[in-house]
Amino acid sequence: MKSPTIQTLIISVFLFTIQTSLASPPTLGSVFTQCIIGLKPSNPCSPIQNFTYTPQNPKFLIILNNYVRNLRYFNNTTRKPIAIVAAADVTHIQATITCAKKLSLQLRIRSGGHDYDGLSYLSTVDFVVLDMFNLRSxxxxxxxxxxxxxxxxxxxxxxxxxxxxxxxxxxxxxxxxxxxxxxxxxxxxxxxxxxxxxxxxxxxxxxxxxxxxxxxxxxxxxxxxxxxxxxxVPEKVTVFNVEAVGKRGGVNTKELVVKWQEIADKIDNSLFIRLTLSTSNKTVKASFMGMFLGDSSRLLEIMTKEFPELGLNKTECIEMKWIESVLFWLSIPPGTAPTSVMLNRIPQKQIYLKRKSDYVQKPISRTGLDAIFKVLLENENVTMAWNPYGGRMSEIPSTETAFPHRAGNKFKIQYAANWFVPGEEVAKECMSQTERVFEAMTPYVSKNPREAFLNYRDVDIGTSLNSTYEEGKVYGVKYFKNNFERLVSVKSRVDPDNFFRYEQSIPVPSSH
Structure with a gap:
C-alpha cells in the first residue's frame, strides 16, 4: 500500500497530465522527477532535470550500464532503477535524498569501482541510483x-x-x-x-x-x-613478473609458494610481491609479481638474501617511473601505451565474473598446498591472488579505523572467476567452481569469524533483505570483526531510520 504522501503526489501529477494531454498515468519515475524539480532552492546554473534520467530517456541505459562492471547484471531481466540522478552539484544530492525519503524509495549510491556483486545499482524494490561520476574534481x-x-x-x-x-x-x-x-x-x-x-x-x-x-x-x-x-616516491621504481609452471630454475612451484609464505609479509617494507595461483596445461602456475620502491640493484640484493629460491635476475627487473608501474600492474607492456590510458573510465572489454575473499593467518603446509593445487586443477576457471599484509598494515591497531584486518594476517586471498560467454549454464558452472575452491580452503583460512574483505563484495556470505540486525550481523562480523558493534552504534545515531540501506549495509539495532 502506498503512503498518503505518495498517493497525493501521484494524484497531483496525474491531474496535471490529464489537463495537458491524454497521456498514460504518471510513472513512479515521473513522480520522483517532479518532486526533485519542485524543491527549492536549487542551483539555477545546474538544473537537476538536466542530470536526471528515467527509463523513458534514450540515455538511461547508457548511463546505467556505463558503470556496470559485471556482465551478470548487464541484461534485460535485472531490475532497473526508476530514475538515475547523475549529480553535478550538492543540491542534486540533497534533492535526491529528500524525494527518495518522501516516496519511500531505496537509494543506491554509485561512484565507480569494482562493486563485484552490483549492490550500488541493484535492488529488489523500487529504487533510485545516485551516480557520482560527474563529481570528480x-x-x-x-x-x-x-x-x-x-x-x-x-x-x-x-x-x-x-x-x-x-x-x-x-x-x-x-x-x-x-x-x-x-x-x-x-x-x-x-x-x-x-x-x-x-x-x-x-x-x-x-x-x-x-x-x-x-x-x-x-x-x-x-x-x-x-x-x-x-x-x-623515488624517481625510479623496479617491477618484475616471473612465472613458475611446475618449477622454476630447478625449484618446484610448491616450494616457491612455501618460501613466499615465509617472507612476503616480513620482507623489506619497500617491496611488495603478489602471488597468483592459476592453471596452465593441467599444471599449477605460480606468478610472482612485485614492485620495489628503489632501483634494481638494491632489489636484487634483497631478493638474493630473502628469496634466493625465486632466482630473480637483472633482465627480469624493469626500472620505470611510479606512474608507469600502474600500467605494468594492468599487464600493459612498458612503452606500448601512454599513461593517459588510465583516465579511461569505461573498460573496452566487459566480463562476467565472481569474486570472493579470505584471510590467512598461519602458513599453509606442504600437504595443504598439495590439496589446494589439486582443487585448482579440478576447477580450472578459478585463480587465486595472494596479497601479503605485514609491514605498515601490522603497525596500525585494528580499531584505529573501521577496517579491522591488520596485525595477525599474513595475506589476503582474492578468488576470481571470469567468463566471456553468456548463458545460465556457463554462469552456474563458473560460480560453482569458485564456491568449490572457496570451500576447499576452509581449513587454511581465518575462523570465528571467517573474515572477508568489504571491497570484494560477496553476497554469498550473507545479506539483509529485511534490514534487520540479526541478518546484518552474519556478514557484518566477517567484514568488520569486533568493529561491527561500534558501526551499529554509529549507524543508530546518524541514521536511526535506516534510510541508507542495501543488502549488505550496517543495520540499526533490533530495538529500532
Whole structure:
C-alpha cells in the first residue's frame, strides 16, 4: 500500500497530465522527477532535470550500464532503477535524498569501482541510483602533500593527476585498478547526511568519521569528497613478473609458494610481491609479481638474501617511473601505451565474473598446498591472488579505523572467476567452481569469524533483505570483526531510520 504522501503526489501529477494531454498515468519515475524539480532552492546554473534520467530517456541505459562492471547484471531481466540522478552539484544530492525519503524509495549510491556483486545499482524494490561520476574534481594542496578528491574520481585519475602535478615525485598508495573509486583512502571528508546536511569532519563527529574509513560509507551518508595524503616516491621504481609452471630454475612451484609464505609479509617494507595461483596445461602456475620502491640493484640484493629460491635476475627487473608501474600492474607492456590510458573510465572489454575473499593467518603446509593445487586443477576457471599484509598494515591497531584486518594476517586471498560467454549454464558452472575452491580452503583460512574483505563484495556470505540486525550481523562480523558493534552504534545515531540501506549495509539495532 502506498503512503498518503505518495498517493497525493501521484494524484497531483496525474491531474496535471490529464489537463495537458491524454497521456498514460504518471510513472513512479515521473513522480520522483517532479518532486526533485519542485524543491527549492536549487542551483539555477545546474538544473537537476538536466542530470536526471528515467527509463523513458534514450540515455538511461547508457548511463546505467556505463558503470556496470559485471556482465551478470548487464541484461534485460535485472531490475532497473526508476530514475538515475547523475549529480553535478550538492543540491542534486540533497534533492535526491529528500524525494527518495518522501516516496519511500531505496537509494543506491554509485561512484565507480569494482562493486563485484552490483549492490550500488541493484535492488529488489523500487529504487533510485545516485551516480557520482560527474563529481570528480581533484584539488591539490599547496605543498603537494594532500589533495581533496570528489567521490566520483577514479584512482587512475588521481594517480595521473598526482604524478603530473608533482613531476613524478609523489604518489598515492591505493589499489592497482585505475577504474576503482577513490573512497576509503582519506584523512578528512565532506558528506551529505540523511537530513540533507552538508558536514565536514568537525561537524559530523569523530565517531562517524571513524566509521567512514573502512566501514562502508554508503551505510551512513553520501560522501562528496575525500581529503587524501600523498606520499613521496623515488624517481625510479623496479617491477618484475616471473612465472613458475611446475618449477622454476630447478625449484618446484610448491616450494616457491612455501618460501613466499615465509617472507612476503616480513620482507623489506619497500617491496611488495603478489602471488597468483592459476592453471596452465593441467599444471599449477605460480606468478610472482612485485614492485620495489628503489632501483634494481638494491632489489636484487634483497631478493638474493630473502628469496634466493625465486632466482630473480637483472633482465627480469624493469626500472620505470611510479606512474608507469600502474600500467605494468594492468599487464600493459612498458612503452606500448601512454599513461593517459588510465583516465579511461569505461573498460573496452566487459566480463562476467565472481569474486570472493579470505584471510590467512598461519602458513599453509606442504600437504595443504598439495590439496589446494589439486582443487585448482579440478576447477580450472578459478585463480587465486595472494596479497601479503605485514609491514605498515601490522603497525596500525585494528580499531584505529573501521577496517579491522591488520596485525595477525599474513595475506589476503582474492578468488576470481571470469567468463566471456553468456548463458545460465556457463554462469552456474563458473560460480560453482569458485564456491568449490572457496570451500576447499576452509581449513587454511581465518575462523570465528571467517573474515572477508568489504571491497570484494560477496553476497554469498550473507545479506539483509529485511534490514534487520540479526541478518546484518552474519556478514557484518566477517567484514568488520569486533568493529561491527561500534558501526551499529554509529549507524543508530546518524541514521536511526535506516534510510541508507542495501543488502549488505550496517543495520540499526533490533530495538529500532
Amino acid at each position: 581533484i584539488e591539490f594542496g599547496r605543498k603537494l602533500d594532500t589533495a581533496w578528491v570528489q567521490s566520483g574520481a577514479t584512482l587512475g585519475e588521481i594517480y595521473y593527476g598526482v604524478a603530473n602535478k608533482s613531476n613524478d615525485l609523489r604518489g598515492f598508495p591505493a589499489g592497482i585498478c585505475p577504474g576503482l573509486g577513490a573512497g576509503g583512502h582519506f584523512s578528512d571528508a565532506k558528506i551529505v547526511d540523511a537530513k540533507g546536511r552538508v558536514l565536514d569532519r568537525t561537524s559530523m563527529g569523530e565517531d562517524l568519521f571513524w566509521a567512514l574509513r573502512g566501514g562502508g560509507a554508503a551505510s551512513f551518508c553520501v560522501v562528496l569528497a575525500w581529503k587524501i595524503k600523498l606520499v613521496p
